[in-house]
Amino acid sequence: MTLSATDFAYVAGLVRRESAIVLTPGKEYLVEARLLPVARQAGAASVADFLSGLQRRPDTTMHRSIVDALTTNETSWFRDREPFTALTDVVLPELLPTRTNRTLRIWSAASSSGQEAYSLAMTMQQALPAGWQYQIMGTDISTEMIKRAGTGEYSQVEVNRGLPAQLLVHFFTRSGTGWRVNPALRQNVTFQQMNLAAPLPSMAPFDVIFLRNILIYFDVETKRTVLRNVGRLLRPDGYLFLGAAETTIGVDESFERVAMGRTSAYRPRVSVPAGAVGKG
C-alpha cells in the first residue's frame, strides 16, 4: 500500500518503545489498515498525512491510540457470534428449500487471516443436511493475508480466540507448535486477492456475503462503490452481513435491513435498482 519506509519505521519504533511488540517489515498492510480509523478520527485524510503531522508535533494521546490499534483486536473465530447464529437459525431454514441444486455459496469479503472464512465453513459443515455442498470464498486486498489464510495454519494464541475446544479438536490437527485446518474443511474454502473498491472479476453470485468490519475503513463514496460491487454478486434473495457498527442505511438504499434476533442482515430491496444512492 502507500505506507512509506520512513513512516513504517516511525510506527514500528513507537510500538516497540511502548509495547515491546516488534513490527517487522512486511507488516505495512497491517499498520495501514489498523491506523486508518485512528487517522480518520484525528481528522487526517490518510494514514500518511496523519503520521507526518504526528512526527512534526508529537502527541502522547495519539501515540497511545496507535499502540492500542496495533496491539489489540486480533481476529477472533466466530467474531461477535450473532451473525453465525442468525445464519443457522434464520438464513439457512429460509434458503435451503429454494436451493434445488443443494449447494450454497458464501463469501467472506474481507477475510484477513482467514478465521471468518473457516468459521463459516465450520458452521456449514455442522448445519447443512447430508447431501448438501458448500463453497466459501475468502478475499482480501493483501496478498500476504491471502497466502497466510490459504495455509490454514494458526498459532496456539490464535486458536484460543473464540474457537470452542470441541471445534478445535474436530476440525484442526496439530502442526508444529500450532494447528492446521483439516483437509475436509480446507477443501471447501478458496482464497483470492481482491480489491473491493475496484471493478470485481466476474463470479457466480453468492447466497450469503459477510462484509464485516471493513466499511468502517472507507469514506462514504468508497462505501457506496464497495456496496454496489458486492451487491451485484449477491443473489436477489441472498443476505449480506455487515459489522455491528456498520449499515447500508444512508449509503446505499438498494438494501433493506432485516432484524434477526440480536443482530441484523441486509437483503436486496426488490423495487429499487441495484446501486441506488441514498440522501445520507
Added chain:
Amino acid sequence: MRLILRRIVSQLGFEVIEAEDGKAALDLLGTVDEVPKLALIDWNMPNMNGLEFVIAARDDARLRDMTLVMVTTESEHGHIVRALAAGAHEYVIKPFTTDAMIEKLALLGLVPTGANL
C-alpha cells in the same frame, strides 16, 4: 499464572478461591456453602492432576453445575479430547491473552458476549 487468572476473573466480577492441586480443591469444595460457578483447572498438579479433578468433579452431584475449564500448557490434540471426554466444558491453551480468556467465558455464557476489561 494463578495470579493472572485471579486478576482477570476478579475484574469480571467473580469472587475467587484458590487451591494448590486437585485434591486440595475437592477438600475446599467440600467446605464451601456455595459451589462456585466456574473452575479454572491446570492439568499438571501434584497429588491429583487436572484431568483426575475433572473426572472426580463430574462424579459429584453437588458439583454438577460448576463449569470446568482447563487452562494449561498441555496442547496436544489427545489431551484436549481426553479433557472434553471427561467432562471439561472448555480448554484454554497457555499462553493466552486476557481477551481470549474473556471470549472463552463468553462462549460458556458466564460473561456477556463482547465483555472486556
